[in-house]
Amino acid sequence: MPDGGHGFDAPVAVGGYRWWYVDALSDDGAFGLTVIAFIGSVFSPYYAWSGWKDPYRHCAVNVALYGPRGARWAMTERGAASLKRTRDVLAIGPSSLQWRNDALVIRLDEISAPIPRRIRGEIVIAPQAITHRDYTLESHGRHVWRPIAPLARASVDLEAPDLRWRGHAYLDTNAGEEPLEKAFSFWTWSRARLPDGAAIFYDADRRRDAPLSLALRFNAAGEATPLEPPPVARLPKTNWAVPRLTRADDGAAQVLRRFEDTPFYSRSLISSRFAGSPVEWVHESLSLDRFANPLVRLMLPFRMPRRG
DSSP, X not given: OOOSSOSTTOOXXXXXXXXXXXXXXXXXXXXXXXXXXXXXXXXXXXXXXXXXXXXXXXXXXXXXXEETTEEEEEEEEEOGGGEEEOSSEEEETTEEEXXXXXXXXXXXXXXXXXXXXXXXXXXXXXXXXXXXXXXXXXXXXXXXXXXXXEEEEEEEEEEETTEEEXXXXXXXXXXXXXXXXXXXXXXXEEEEEETTEEEEEXXXXXXXXXXXXXXXXXXXXXXXXXXXXXXXXXXXXXTTOOOEEEEOTTSOEEEEEEEEEOSSEEEXXXXXXXXXXXXXXXXXXXXXXXXXXXXXXXXXXXXXXXEO
């Protein structure tokens, strides 16, 4: 289990949040997934409508599966009675995350939306190395990110849908003491597996500070080296006109595959040149200005039902 206060039982501030994020791509490139476990769900319209009063009443496990036969997406919000946690175990409703023998075991039992289909089975994330450094994302220290395992392996064994594959993975955690949109208007993030490690770009437009730009390279032992960020590379806007940008040696990048395209968020597989070689990146763009729009929040229960 990673140290430094990032156990599943770490406190969450009133109005704040904590999440654990996993993404993985199969070795053959055909399949992908993300799993995000939230306490104080930053994307919850219900949490916002409550006035950000109690993060423990707004928990969810978000799971997204991508493959040749289409995608499944689930994010059912649950109340405090559905939350159980210790340092090494987090259970939200019927799904759970547990550190076991130095690996993160994720047990899923969710129903997708808007078309109700079950997502059930097990995912094991085995870190190649664990990092031990937090990165403060703004000067007030209210938002913190830790790339727990920039390099990891994923074993996916699902009963519903019937799906089994192996691939490379990534694991991190974010925590904050206030709603995300109070500190940020927009951010973009990318992670890549490299032949000798991993790389991460993190850019954010901050409301109280100058823009943030992090570029990190990790070796096989998980040790990070800060880099001078490469030039900005702009990607085509999404179908919802959400801007997308990344970093690249020559300021050029292209979208290989679209995973998510929503009014305020996109997730994609992109390619660019980094350190002189072509690299594929899992990439996300997030517009907090869009998310804070009351009309956008009214759309979210369609895909984010609440129980309890």
